[in-house]
Amino acid sequence: MKMPKITLPVVAFAISIIFASCVNDPNSPGLEYMPDMYRSPAIEAYVDYGEDPYYVTEEFAASQRNTPSANRPVEGTIPFVGDDKAFGLPYAYPNTPEGYEAAGAELTSPLETTQQNIEAGALLYGQMCTQCHGAEGKGDGAIAKNGHIVGIPDYSTKLKDLPEGKMYHTLQYGKGLMGSHASQLSQKERWLIIEYIKTLQGNDVESTETENNN
Template identity: 60%
Template sequence: MNKRRTYLLIVAGVALGASSCTTDKNSPGTEYMPDMYRSPAIEAYVDYGMDPYNFSDSMAVSQRNTPSARKPVAGTIPYGSQENLVFALPYAYDNTTDGYEASAVNRSPIAHSQENADKGKVIYERMCKHCHGAKGEGDGTISTNGFILGIPSYSGKLADLPEGKMYHTLTFGKGLMGSHASQLTPKERWEVIEYVKVLQNGGKFVADAPAAAVAENLADAENAPE
């Protein structure tokens, strides 16, 4: 019995030894658990059409959740240069009446310069003029055709409107004006505001006039009851 066992062990040993040596020196040899070497890789942004944690054949494709392409967590700041970081920071004011009032003290991160006003004019003529009119008097074609009435004039009723509130309105919308957050990047919103400030002054670029309006609103905001 003992002899036979020894004999079997030798045979097994030789078989194992033989299988571990192959003629190809670069071969890693036999893999006993290939899944550990090559785990199934999920590529980002590839829709595999299923969520292994929550999958049902009857689900519409749009309902299926792919684990590889999740949205970033709220408040995530994209990696980028210092120059663009200021536009990437989360917006601090809520989409509420209180948030709107508080946004009066929000300052533009870009300079009040002729150059930025010129960039803003291009955006204004494409995206705002049809409602607000060429001079910002609220007489764009959508207004004169009777679709939206009572659009306020920048140099009239809105002459003292601070830039922070303008940005709030562009971001969330106000009354019959929709949000422009999906059409304009934060930087573009501030640029078009530079041109609205020119229109507040009757179309003239004045270096310090908007600052005066801002200072007045700042004082109002500071004196406002809590």
Template identity: 70%
Template structure:
């Protein structure tokens, strides 16, 4: 009786084995429980319907029309970890009014520190000295060669230029100076401005506390 009871199981096993085979050498065979291998839920970054062997060609064609990951909607702000302040869209228009508003309202999200000034000095040396000169006197190589004249001195004509106007100019460009947003990150622009503020002060560095943070005067804190 025990041998007889094994026959149905053997027959079922034989049927499963035979039906799972195919003459197509590229076919992986038939899956009897595909949800054990692939989630039935829509998942991101999965190209559904790529393999019609798992489903019919008609179903595969419909699945290929399914978008598993969509583009973010317009105005979506990218998540940048600890640098959230530098992922926001710039709110001021490229107009004279926008320039004045930025000068009055826009302030750096970065504290003035020795490290930020050092990083700004590096960007200044790479991106600015050819016009503004190493000390920000407007005597860079392009000025000395006579190609562009009248570049203002940071410590004279631009001594009181607000940081908001500097950022606006770096964002959109102004006059013969182009935008720098494709070369320097938003954080890098604010670091650059911190170094320019040193040049506005004749190259004198601020006084720092034991943590490397600048000790600002009461007037500077109010600004």
């Protein structure tokens, strides 16, 4: 069979490359066709390596190299961004009786009391709290009824005037036979549930909905 015409130049080219790769010096890496792939640059965070001097001149690249590419976060700060930034800070009150009282006096919800928030809270309450507190918050959930946990207070009587800061404190650390829910509920979820509990307390909850709230 006759070989296609293209074959000879291709074979010659391949052989020339193979020979070109061979060098006598044992320490030489030979011809590197894509050096970037052999020796990838060791990039450090917060260091600007500048643009490639090949394209922008060494002088310009050197001046770039001396300026940091990103600012380091200020020491002791906690970065948080986005819509949920009100919920990104660590809890400020200690797990002590004084911390509980202080939270009750000072801590207020970053959420607005809207129908939407109350409904979202009701859903979470149904998933996380009814087994003890009962659907209506009377302290008569299934676990209370079968006698495993006793003394669950009724929101509408004993806890009628419990401030929201204390509710949050209890969700954070737990209280008595109720465990901490800090690892099970995000900060926002905790405040959503509290919006719902405020309706179970039976007090007239004033809507804090503002006109431009959607």
